[in-house]
Amino acid sequence: MKLLLKNERHLIERWKNALHNRVPGLEVVTFPFVGDPAEVDVALVWEPPQGLLASLENLRLVISTGAGVDHILRDPSYPRDVPLVRMVDPGLTQGMIEYVVMATLLCTRRMHRTFAHQANRVWQEEEVRLATDHKVGIMGIGVLGQACASALIGMGYNVMGWSRSPKRLDGVETYHGIDGLEKFLNRSEVLICLLPLTPDTEGILGRGTFNRLPQGAAVINAGRGGHMVEEDLLAALDRGRVEVAVLDVFREEPLPTEHPLWDHPRVFVTPHVAAVTAPETAIFAVADAIDELRRRLPLSNLVSMDHGY
Ligand code: NDP
Ligand code: OXD
Numbered sequence: 074m075k076l077l078l079k080n081e082r083h084l085i086e087r088w089k090n091a092l093h094n095r096v097p098g099l100e101v102v103t104f105p106f107v108g109d110p111a112e113v114d115v116a117l118v119w120e121p122p123q124g125l126l127a128s129l130e131n132l133r134l135v136i137s138t139g140a141g142v143d144h145i146l147r148d149p150s151y152p153r154d155v156p157l158v159r160m161v162d163p164g165l166t167q168g169m170i171e172y173v174v175m176a177t178l179l180c181t182r183r184m185h186r187t188f189a190h191q192a193n194r195v196w197q198e199e200e201v202r203l204a205t206d207h208k209v210g211i212m213g214i215g216v217l218g219q220a221c222a223s224a225l226i227g228m229g230y231n232v233m234g235w236s237r238s239p240k241r242l243d244g245v246e247t248y249h250g251i252d253g254l255e256k257f258l259n260r261s262e263v264l265i266c267l268l269p270l271t272p273d274t275e276g277i278l279g280r281g282t283f284n285r286l287p288q289g290a291a292v293i294n295a296g297r298g299g300h301m302v303e304e305d306l307l308a309a310l311d312r313g314r315v316e317v318a319v320l321d322v323f324r325e326e327p328l329p330t331e332h333p334l335w336d337h338p339r340v341f342v343t344p345h346v347a348a349v350t351a352p353e354t355a356i357f358a359v360a361d362a363i364d365e366l367r368r369r370l371p372l373s374n375l376v377s378m379d380h381g382y
Contacts, residue, residue: 074367077129079104079118080138084352088117088138091356096363115366117359119350123148126155134158134366136359138350140165140217142376143270143297157376158362164354166220172295172347173221173265176319177230180263180291181207185317185339204229210261212277213268213296214240214247217348221267233257237273237380258285263293269382270297278302283309289316295347298323303334310339321347 076099078088085103092101102108104125113129119138126135127150135157137145142159145151179185183199190197207230211218214234219242222232226244233246235257240247248257258264264286268274278294279302286292292315294301303324309315319341320334326345334340358374365372376382 074098074114074363075100075102075112076115076117076363077102077104077106077113079116079121079125081119087352088356091352092117092359095356095360099363115363118145120144121148124150126150127152134362134372136160136362137376138355140348141269141297142382143299146376146381153378156372157378158372158374159376159382160350160355160358161216161374162350162355162358164351165348166217168348169217169267169295170220170224172321172343173267173293174224174228176293176295176341177209177225177263177265177291179319179341180293180317181230183317185341189338205231207231207262208233208260209263209265210235210257211265211267213266214242214245215267215269218265218267219245221265230263233260255285258282259287261290262287263291265293266296266300268296268300270299271381273381275299276302278306280305280308283314286314288314290314291317291319293319295321298326303332307333307337310337317341319343321345 078101080088089101092099110129111131113132115134116126116129116132117136117138126132132155135145135155137159140160142157145157181204182201186199209225209230210233211222212235214222214236218234222234222245225232233248234240234242235248235253237249239249266278278300283305306315306318317339321343322345328335328342334342362372
């Protein structure tokens, strides 16, 4: 069996080692590769160039090294009959839990204000409310959203979740669909986006959403840059509708140096690092997917082409 690896350059050797150690009998070629494209069975990819996957005529499985698959499905030539498996990995989940907890604390402890005082050498106390006094709304209550919800509940936050389909989750007030959105937003003092980017969720963090949040809300986006209408966020920050934002993902990455979000005093910017896939932990999910393919078993974490995630 032959696997084509397309990943960030600094991760190639780590992925090759992990594949060599964990998937016996697998031949690995790396992009841009020389050889017969018809011989590739499996592609393990992050941000494959348009047309690459369609050119592999005997491809049987695509595995995304990321939890999101928008970087693959945005290619209109993607061969939609080839199964696509996305990354579900305890390391990735732990990374997201840590990021979301950190970002939520930054917002509810009003650290943007305290850091501003520090910059001016001002000893000033900010009034803060405890976690038990805050309502946090998580948009996208899937693998990552549920794990983050549990962690936040453990810290005492009142957690709500919003999803496409109805859900019952211990300790989480759940809402779903467009009908449930308004109520969910009205109550979300901290809004956390952990949605996949699909045609239905593109631009969801825009004016209409911000206007439904309580005045002075916090917005945390660790989903995708395409969820955010950046001009609307800047306007909501100016109006005070949004008091503070923690942003990990952007429409254009890297965020252009002249972008106003960089030096907004109430915006924290991180460079798409909320949860990073480490080959050493993610290899187990990759090995399982290849094993399921080899044994013709149903594939775990299969992406629905209808839903786009
Ligand atoms: P899942 O597929 O497990 O969960 C997705 C959730 O979003 C589900 O609850 C789903 O609803 C909900 N959803 C999807 N479409 C809609 C919609 N139209 N309306 C309402 N809810 C919707 O994904 P993960 O939790 O594993 O990952 C989520 C995203 O996090 C990824 O797609 C990626 O974009 C982002 N991510 C970002 C990282 C970073 O470093 N910044 C790292 C890893 C992931 P339902 O439950 O009903 O299906
Ligand atoms: C992911 C990501 O989707 O790294 O896993 O953003």
